[in-house]
Amino acid sequence: MPTTTGSAGSSGWNTNAHGSARWMQPHEAAAVDLFSYNPRKPSGEVTSIILGQDSKGRPCFLNRQGHVLVLAPPRSGKGLGFVQPNLAAYLGSMVVTDPKGENAAVSWQYRRDVLKQNVIVLDPTGKLASYGVTPPIPTHGFNPLLAFDHADYAQVIDDIGLVADALLVVKEDSEEQHWRDGARQFLTALLTYVVFFEDRQNRNLLFVARLASQLETPHEDLFGALAFNDHPNPEMRDVIARAGAWWGLVNEKERASFVSVALRSLAWLNTPVWHDHLTRSDFHPYELKEGNTTLYIVCPFDKLEQYSPWFRLVLSSCILAIIRAPNRSPRPTLFMLDEYAATIGRLAILEQSIPFIEGVGGRYAMIFQYLSQMQTLWPDPAYHGIFASAGAHIFFNANDEYTSGYISRYVGKYSAPDMGPCGISYVARDRLMPDEVRCLPETDQIVFMRGYRPAWLSKLDVRSHRNYKDCLLANPVYAVQGRDVPALGDKSEAPLSKAAALLRREESGDLSVDKINATLEKLYPDKQMRYDDKIYGYDERCFNPATGETELVFRPVIHKDFLASLMFP
Template structure:
């Protein structure tokens, strides 16, 4: 409200200044000033709309309404505008012989000003309509840079489609043949504006947090629409293939559809969806990358953020890095075998390192000796047990199958026009599958960051990569608190869904889990949230507002007195969140909450797709 108040004040100053200036010009009979002043007035209103100064525009509308009423009353009092102009013309003298001289005449000056008003009326009407729509949606500022990027991206896509077909075949950043034109850059699809019926979408330059228990409409209302309407490559994780079943046909029309089941079950995949074969080893090419991939595997473990487990995790991570580096010199089959009996494979691994001398091999050999040779048997057994959890999925025959015959490239995926990767992690196997899933997601994230850095050098526009991670704390436990604060700036739009904040606290710790509410730019609240801690934390994070308070007092002798003050109240109290009805969604952008109509992919997919374009 403070921002709107400042804009209303600006409007009063703007309108008052223009009114006084035009009045002075008329009073001094400097009629040639009236048209340019009128033009400046309308231009000011238009610029106010373009800069998102909604309060200013609405206040000017009210001022103009009052101005019209006063002018009408004055015209009636003076007996009509024509008579007033005729009297002024008589007083001025004969009609001027040409236009330039006529600018000095009151009749000509008024006529030109009136004509200018008619010319600018459509622009002014559009400006007011835009401002009114923005106000109803709670928008007080427009991201002009985002608008510019959207226009530039759309123009680039149009140029690509109308240019020489042969040129597109050699450009790595152009859409693949037959792919539909990309949607304008936009974030998660959240629902419909209850007043205009238009789409409400998250800001793609920030992360989006969706909170809703099972049955609240997460998948049908946010997850599936966000996957279907993502403007570029998108990754979807879920506990089952429901998102794939709902959106694969739509996404196949825009790019290639992939499905990754770390356990190797490919029987449920529909026609036209390719099964992913990939392993963490595909991201290893030297000792440093081996350490990086081992750290990715570690962060997927349930106790990854437990200080009491840090020692065992550190040693297990080092050992895993040795296996990864040695396997990068031999192949994935050896890695699968070594992970099942790492201590028995020690001498074989040393032989591989000796056969490939160099600084990287020396560091890997030292790390192996520190874990195997310099550690007591009991401690080494504990480290080995910890490391075995990193490779749990590769103890399954299906897991071994998915690791062989690599056919998926994270680097090519992020360069695609609009490819889709579906990942299913059954709830009973989350701990087994999580390391492989996290490793793949992190590989894609790394490639997107690298690609963004390359494109930024030449200011080349590109659609963002979108991660839509349902049940993120279980299915894809990447380091969300760290990634959410940086991903949007590198064209990675993060959409994460939780049942409540208790899941986040359990996964990333009390402080970091609760801190998600301040890190993400868009918060989406669905019906059915009952966890008291979540309700209170959400309400507090949204903040308070100042409400005017009027108090009337009656003294003993019957005298009345009125006092004015302000009181602070929650913008959204916990009770309102808890009582949110089905079919409604609360969206919080910054500290501005507003209620919208929920989308339903299964019932209105066509409407959603139309609204997204």
């Protein structure tokens, strides 16, 4: 039987010969459980994660295993459309990397008072206090070395090595690999000494920095104490002794280089903000496994590079707790890793845990701006493994050639009819061309779920969605900047419902465009509304702090057909 030749009406013509890409259909959405919110599944294997919303404003969820990967450029609504909706809806423990502190500011009270979570905010630089929020948002301290209290000896030795890895700022596989390895040995020895032989009040990273600088004791004496230690456990005594004996096997020149790299990695401790934060612990990472703790890790962008060891260390401690803690909540701990490339970079324990952490009660939502960020962090073939680990990929507002081309290829090709001089034939065409990806409305997003056709969804704006708009506080970042960013549309407003009726009547030919504009002017006397066959939007008067005047700001318009289906069910 022919598959690629013959007329369009011929028997046996295969119209999928060049591809069969298409969008997710309603029966497939039902099969993937897209519209069910299942926060308390008895199996405890999965808990609903918000992906977006459909054209009727119904929230769409990932109710299957797998991490979530979000790719969207700066200022495209990742926080409003993904991070904050899940902060309002996710009932399990969460670990949130929050550089600006805005996610903590808008959601901490709801998660504490309504979801009954124990909320911990780590904000050593006082970023949240700078917003002037009243009442002040409570902040906490965390000493990662106190997490070793009552831990198994063998595990402590392994975990000390992970702490040293998190502290080192020299990248692996670089020209400084040899010096990095030596600095790691040096820091591991210092951490071993502090954890096993110092009093509890000295068991912190500030004391480690003092030891590295020889402010407490010369290095020779410290390594000698390790080499000839009196630990009560003979096996541990031997392991600790070898950590001390290493120093004597290194020549003087290399010692200086190793210490130099270690001191560079500890330089972030040379500021007073850490003295209170690192000398106390207001929570233990093991509490995350109980299912009722939300941890916000706040560090402003201008301090990210300087304080990245602390950021990585807190995250490493939490991941280790998920892996090690014996108890397990029915709901997995969700790691909301916002601005992944800027805040985390390469972190061995995170990368190694991606394949198996779901099996021990953890889950990752990794947020990047561009595919190129992922490829910079993980060159081929590691990049493909990280990408494939996600059970859902969310793309929106792609505006670079590489990402838009990737989405186009990911959606796939279909067999498109083509009229030629000899009749109709079928040719391969991308279901969504790269230029079409770049021109998608700002409110659209493409979601891929493992084993299913891609879904064309819309972003869920937490400020206006009927399910979540009353859950979160106002964003203090906007108040500080003197601006008010309007939501994408509130479905509960009566005037908008009337506008929806206008749209439907115009579609049926019952109303003219002029009549619609006249009615919109009555509905919105304080706004300049306009409507035509292609666009629907409005200008809004906003205060400009730069000029001190009120100016007209035209909001991005939305295609009429899209608005009619999306904003008005």
